[in-house]
Amino acid sequence: MPPKRPVPRRGRPGYDQATVLRIAVDVFNRHGYEATSMGVLADNLGISKSAIYHHVPSKGDLLRLALDHALSGLEGILTESGASSGRADDRLEFVLRRTVAVLTERLPFVTLLLRLRGNTEVEREALERRRTFDHTIAGLVDAARTEGSVRSDIDPRTTTRLLFGTINSIVEWYKPGGPLSPEKLADDVITMVFDGLHLPAAARIS
Structure with missing residues (x-):
């Protein structure tokens, strides 16, 4: 045969x-x-x-597939155990760190998501999913404030917007394969978010 x-x-x-x-x-x-x-x-x-x-079948289907790839990665973070158990500040740190990881792994797809204008039904559906994800992070910030693990003297809306602005800006300048690894990038983001730029008193040069 x-x-x-x-x-x-x-x-x-x-x-x-x-x-x-x-x-x-x-x-x-x-x-x-x-x-x-x-x-x-x-x-x-x-x-x-x-x-x-x-x-x-169409250009719109390409867009739908691309946006789902970005969003499924972000939404998947919230199903991981680190996002649902423990202190609120620990959960917030976990989600932020994993968000940076997903962003760098799926950089072109998340870039497309962040540039949406909502002009089509596909875009509007994706934006709604993104808002749901953002609201979850905002909820973690509020929970951490309530439990006293993060400062409460900054307006919570400002805190949330700065968090999103910091992480979302990565798509505009991060170069995969460059000297800054995704892991080091995540470490730097977490340090900036939770510790700021001030050195601990013991480490300062007098």
């Missing part, structure tokens, strides 16, 4: 949905989602527009 002939790949050889999605996210981030047509995507992929439809 002759061996079965391999089934040819659809689209450009070596491309699968994950590869198409990764390249599409890079293009969305460079040009903006709305300004990116299927023709632009096809040019960047080096395949025809019809070949893209072998992988996804």
Whole structure:
């Protein structure tokens, strides 16, 4: 019996949905989602527009897949034991540290999420999921204030906004593979958030 002939790949050889999605996210981030047509995507992929439809039904489906990849990583943090047990400040530190880890692991996808404008139903659904995640972190900040483990003299809304601003800004400047590892980045963020810039008195030069 002759061996079965391999089934040819659809689209450009070596491309699968994950590869198409990764390249599409890079293009969305460079040009903006709305300004990116299927023709632009096809040019960047080096395949025809019809070949893209072998992988996804539409540009909107690419966006949905990309945003779900970012959000599922963030939402997954809240199901981990470190996010649900222990002192509130310990849980807050755990969630912030893991958020930095997910952001660096899925940097292009989280970048796309943070740049959404809410112009489509897909974007609005993603923004609602993101708000739910943000509210959970805000709740941890409030719980830590209540238990007396973090300072209460700063307006809680200011604290929450500064936390989000600090972590979200990472997508604009962090370079994966550079001298700053994701682990060291997370350590630095946690130190800045909980200890600030002042040296402990014992470590200061008199």
